[in-house]
Amino acid sequence: MTAGFLVLSAFLASAVEMVEALTIVLASGVARGWRSSLTGVAAAVVVLAAVTAALGPALTVIPIDALRLVVGALLLVFGLQWLRKAILRASGFKALHDEDAIFAEELAGAQTAEHVERAGVDWYGFTLSFKGVLLEGLEVVFIVLTFGSTQGSIPLAALGAAVAVVLVAGIGIAVRAPLARVPENTMKFAVGVMLTTFGIFWATEGAGGHWPGSDASLPVVLVFVIASSAALVGLLRRRHAVLVAA
Amino acid sequence: MRRITAFGRFWWDFVVGDDWLAAAGIAVAIGATAAIAADGVAAWWLLPLATVLVLYVSLRRATAA
Numbered sequence: 001m002t003a004g005f006l007v008l009s010a011f012l013a014s015a016v017e018m019v020e021a022l023t024i025v026l027a028s029g030v031a032r033g034w035r036s037s038l039t040g041v042a043a044a045v046v047v048l049a050a051v052t053a054a055l056g057p058a059l060t061v062i063p064i065d066a067l068r069l070v071v072g073a074l075l076l077v078f079g080l081q082w083l084r085k086a087i088l089r090a091s092g093f094k095a096l097h098d099e100d101a102i103f104a105e106e107l108a109g110a111q112t113a114e115h116v117e118r119a120g121v122d123w124y125g126f127t128l129s130f131k132g133v134l135l136e137g138l139e140v141v142f143i144v145l146t147f148g149s150t151q152g153s154i155p156l157a158a159l160g161a162a163v164a165v166v167l168v169a170g171i172g173i174a175v176r177a178p179l180a181r182v183p184e185n186t187m188k189f190a191v192g193v194m195l196t197t198f199g200i201f202w203a204t205e206g207a208g209g210h211w212p213g214s215d216a217s218l219p220v221v222l223v224f225v226i227a228s229s230a231a232l233v234g235l236l237r238r239r240h241a242v243l244v245a246a
Numbered sequence: 247m248r249r250i251t252a253f254g255r256f257w258w259d260f261v262v263g264d265d266w267l268a269a270a271g272i273a274v275a276i277g278a279t280a281a282i283a284a285d286g287v288a289a290w291w292l293l294p295l296a297t298v299l300v301l302y303v304s305l306r307r308a309t310a311a
Contacts, residue, residue, distance in 0.1 A: 069276070074261060076272050076297065081263035084304055093309050138260070200293045203276050208283035209290045221294060228298040232305060239309065 069206025
């Protein structure tokens with residue numbers, strides 16, 4: 001059960017982040033040339049691999065209770081950020097993520113930027129792709145390492161992330177357009193729910209609490225978080241409707 | 247110095263995000279869970295309830311603005 005959660009969480013989080021990274025890389029490639037854009041992607045992947053190689057083994061030597069406390073607290077705070085934004089979007093208080101609009105905005109910025117060539121690549125195109133992949137990729141690395149190390153299986157979490165990266169990159173290459181039809185907010189909602197659920201579970205265990213039924217209570221926490229979040233969406237939707245009508 | 251500040255700000259934004267009070271609320275709730283568990287009393291119920299309360303307050307603050 002937890003292995004399934006682990007792979008699914010890593011997959012969904014990675015897919016969402018890769019959709020966002022793809023939009024930036026496409027805008028960079030179309031406006032500034034594919035050479036500089038793909039060099040930026042490759043440089044970011046190298047940095048991400050170095051971060052993973054440095055932090056991954058370090059996390060595995062930390063005592064499990066301390067690891068669960070720190071990772072649980074981080075995941076909980078991190079998950080609440082995702083959940084908060086997803087609830088605000090679902091209730092109408094925040095605009096939905098629009099990959100087409102973001103692509104148009106990035107494209108316009110990239111088309112008007114000055115051409116500066118360094119080391120044989122267009123610097124703007126390189127840095128745009130590099131930053132996009134690095135920043136979105138860091139969230140993936142964070143989730144894979146924290147989930148994986150706490151569950152004792154970084155490879156399993158990495159598998160979920162790798163499938164998402166290959167899938168999104170493959171579709172991106174095939175359609176050569178931003179993946180605007182991906183239900184991003186639903187996926188972000190699901191990731192927020194999973195991060196929050198694991199965060200609650202591990203932070204409680206790390207703080208010395210014991211769950212009734214041990215791992216069997218994880219699905220109960222999941223249902224509680226989903227039900228509470230759905231109730232909050234309903235509450236805010238009604239509030240938004242009242243505000244719009246006023 | 248500016249780079250160190252920017253580095254710190256990046257990680258702060260990355261982990262804590264828009265609402266530092268939510269992060270502080272979670273930290274207090276984890277501390278309370280540890281304190282209750284240390285006394286040998288069941289503490290598993292506290293963090294789920296505190297999380298929903300923190301989320302509710304955070305959303306109220308966000309939508310009140």
